[in-house]
Amino acid sequence: MSSAGRSIACFGVILLYLAACTDEVGFIEIRAAPNFNFPLYLNAEKINIPFRNGMAVVSQRVGGTTLQLESGGRFLPLCHFEVRKDRVVTVKIAVQSFDRIPRCELKQ
Amino acid sequence: MVWDQGGQTWEVLVWRSISFLPALVLFVSVHTAPAISAGTDAVTPVEEFSRQIDELKKTFSDLEKKIEEAAKSIDRTTDIESARQEIGELRGLVSGLLNPVSDNGEVAQLGVKALNHAREKVKALEQDTRFTREEQQYLIGEWRKLVDETEQATEELGAARSEFIQLLRVLQSREDFIDELMQIRRATEATKVIHQLASDIRAASDALKSLIRAIKPPGV
Numbered sequence: 001m002s003s004a005g006r007s008i009a010c011f012g013v014i015l016l017y018l019a020a021c022t023d024e025v026g027f028i029e030i031r032a033a034p035n036f037n038f039p040l041y042l043n044a045e046k047i048n049i050p051f052r053n054g055m056a057v058v059s060q061r062v063g064g065t066t067l068q069l070e071s072g073g074r075f076l077p078l079c080h081f082e083v084r085k086d087r088v089v090t091v092k093i094a095v096q097s098f099d100r101i102p103r104c105e106l107k108q
Numbered sequence: 109m110v111w112d113q114g115g116q117t118w119e120v121l122v123w124r125s126i127s128f129l130p131a132l133v134l135f136v137s138v139h140t141a142p143a144i145s146a147g148t149d150a151v152t153p154v155e156e157f158s159r160q161i162d163e164l165k166k167t168f169s170d171l172e173k174k175i176e177e178a179a180k181s182i183d184r185t186t187d188i189e190s191a192r193q194e195i196g197e198l199r200g201l202v203s204g205l206l207n208p209v210s211d212n213g214e215v216a217q218l219g220v221k222a223l224n225h226a227r228e229k230v231k232a233l234e235q236d237t238r239f240t241r242e243e244q245q246y247l248i249g250e251w252r253k254l255v256d257e258t259e260q261a262t263e264e265l266g267a268a269r270s271e272f273i274q275l276l277r278v279l280q281s282r283e284d285f286i287d288e289l290m291q292i293r294r295a296t297e298a299t300k301v302i303h304q305l306a307s308d309i310r311a312a313s314d315a316l317k318s319l320i321r322a323i324k325p326p327g328v
Contacts, residue, residue: 025203027203027210027273027276049220050211057273058212059207086196088276088277
């Protein structure tokens with residue numbers, strides 16, 4: 001690799017490093033039925049927080065986010081949405097009797 | 109050639125900086141780890157939670173003025189673009205307050221930890237045989253009081269969190285509406301929305317003030 005090429009590669013590494021350190025966050029308000037107790041994941045990260053009255057508010061790094069549910073060791077993606085800087089997105093998890101898989105309703 | 113030498117020097121510096129990073133991380137963790145573990149040994153989670161709530165209340169008091177100034181400025185403005193900028197900055201302020209009290213935020217997580225700690229302490233004291241009956245009852249009573257106060261503070265933080273979320277939602281939906289109005293060149297309607305927003309912000313700020321002031325750190 002030429003010297004200039006390596007310089008560009010270095011610069012790319014620094015940019016990636018800085019991007020990983022970004023503290024830009026948005027918020028996700030998750031609403032579910034009060035007795036909802038499936039393990040939920042935002043991307044690959046488990047939401048380890050108590051739902052009070054079926055509601056939780058989590059901060060999340062900006063960018064594309066997938067809400068997943070774990071059932072029987074399998075991940076079921078419920079919905080994908082964009083978390084934007086200093087904004088809130090509400091995700092309502094609805095379970096209908098004729099449909100065993102919960103569904104997402106998004107309010108951006 | 110001169111550029112190449114300059115490029116190489118720069119490149120060497122960059123690589124040195126990058127290779128220095130793990131060493132720096134190791135140095136910081138080695139030198140701060142004993143201090144951190146000593147801190148958690150010395151300060152119970154309830155005290156730490158109480159201290160964080162105090163800090164949060166101070167932070168909010170500092171920001172109260174900024175929110176009021178932003179509301180005044182939004183109310184006065186006739187320039188849509190600067191109003192939008194103000195709304196964006198206000199969202200940043202609210203976001204900064206919401207971040208530590210969101211359920212995965214530092215203060216909220218500490219609240220959960222404090223509550224678990226206090227409840228476990230009650231359980232442990234109930235099994236403890238080192239003390240007389242009166243001493244045991246006194247200690248259990250004090251810890252139960254801390255459990256109640258911590259629960260209360262956690263609930264009040266939850267109410268503040270809902271208010272922050274509500275305010276953030278108002279700001280973003282009004283900002284989006286103003287944006288849509290401007291896309292169809294409805295500046296007069298946009299100005300009306302801006303003025304209405306200013307009074308909404310004042311109302312939300314008043315509600316937040318009373319909520320934040322009502323939060324009583326446990327053990328105080």
